[in-house]
Amino acid sequence: MLTALSWGDIAALVAPLLIGGVVTGILAGLLGVGGGAVIVPVLYEVFRAVGVDESVRMQLCVGTSLAIIVPTSLQSYRTHKARGAVIPGVLRTWSIPAILGIVTGSAIAAVVEGWVLQAAFVVIALLMATKVLSGRDDWRIAGELPGRRMMWVYGFIVGLAASLIGISGGGLATILLSLYGVPIHAAVATAAGIGMLVPIPGVIGYAIGGWPHLSELPPLSIGYVSLLGFACMAPVSTLVAPFGARLAHSLSRRALEIGFGVFLLLMAARFFIAIVWG
Numbered sequence: 001m002l003t004a005l006s007w008g009d010i011a012a013l014v015a016p017l018l019i020g021g022v023v024t025g026i027l028a029g030l031l032g033v034g035g036g037a038v039i040v041p042v043l044y045e046v047f048r049a050v051g052v053d054e055s056v057r058m059q060l061c062v063g064t065s066l067a068i069i070v071p072t073s074l075q076s077y078r079t080h081k082a083r084g085a086v087i088p089g090v091l092r093t094w095s096i097p098a099i100l101g102i103v104t105g106s107a108i109a110a111v112v113e114g115w116v117l118q119a120a121f122v123v124i125a126l127l128m129a130t131k132v133l134s135g136r137d138d139w140r141i142a143g144e145l146p147g148r149r150m151m152w153v154y155g156f157i158v159g160l161a162a163s164l165i166g167i168s169g170g171g172l173a174t175i176l177l178s179l180y181g182v183p184i185h186a187a188v189a190t191a192a193g194i195g196m197l198v199p200i201p202g203v204i205g206y207a208i209g210g211w212p213h214l215s216e217l218p219p220l221s222i223g224y225v226s227l228l229g230f231a232c233m234a235p236v237s238t239l240v241a242p243f244g245a246r247l248a249h250s251l252s253r254r255a256l257e258i259g260f261g262v263f264l265l266l267m268a269a270r271f272f273i274a275i276v277w278g
Contacts, residue, residue: 021236029244039065063206063224066199072237073195079245094155101159106205125268133261
């Protein structure tokens, strides 16, 4: 555990967390995601090196990821909003059902094994990657956003998925919006807003759910939320997020889609390997 490591060992663990924070911030602004698909794999490797037991490792990664995402997504959202790209009505409609979804997901995560969360990560990432890499504009459900009832269903799904795999929900929100004809830049900007809201109740849920397992978790953990991981990654990712947002508005739609899709495939492959080979 962390208390048994030398200062040199701790520094070696902090370094990848800081690098992960930089990558997370760029992706948050560039793709409208909170960076959870980067944060979770980085934390997984760090916590494995520290000696966190596999039975609680993935839960700790997801809970910590959600905590890091909050300030990062807020900064990304502010930058996109300043450019007038956010669709405010979507955020108002999705807020309550998304919170209900993430509370439900937090409760599920507290009682399932880590490989279940890894599998959820792989499936959701692959579905999202397939859509964006296809480059098919005709892959649409409709030409405009659905009514309030269906939007509530989508909001719940975004919150549930975010809570299970430690993402902000922004990536999934981007896919859903694009399926209804929302331009990619507006979808990314609006997704950053939902990514700002969704993780907050998830952090609370994971902190409470991990409380009975404190003896199995590293020092400086509040339930399934690592304060060390948060302290190393959150400030860096928040600082870098505006650069990613400005880069997003300088790229073409297709370049943005390809970057997003490749990123998702790499992260899905990482956790598929973890499930199969440990």
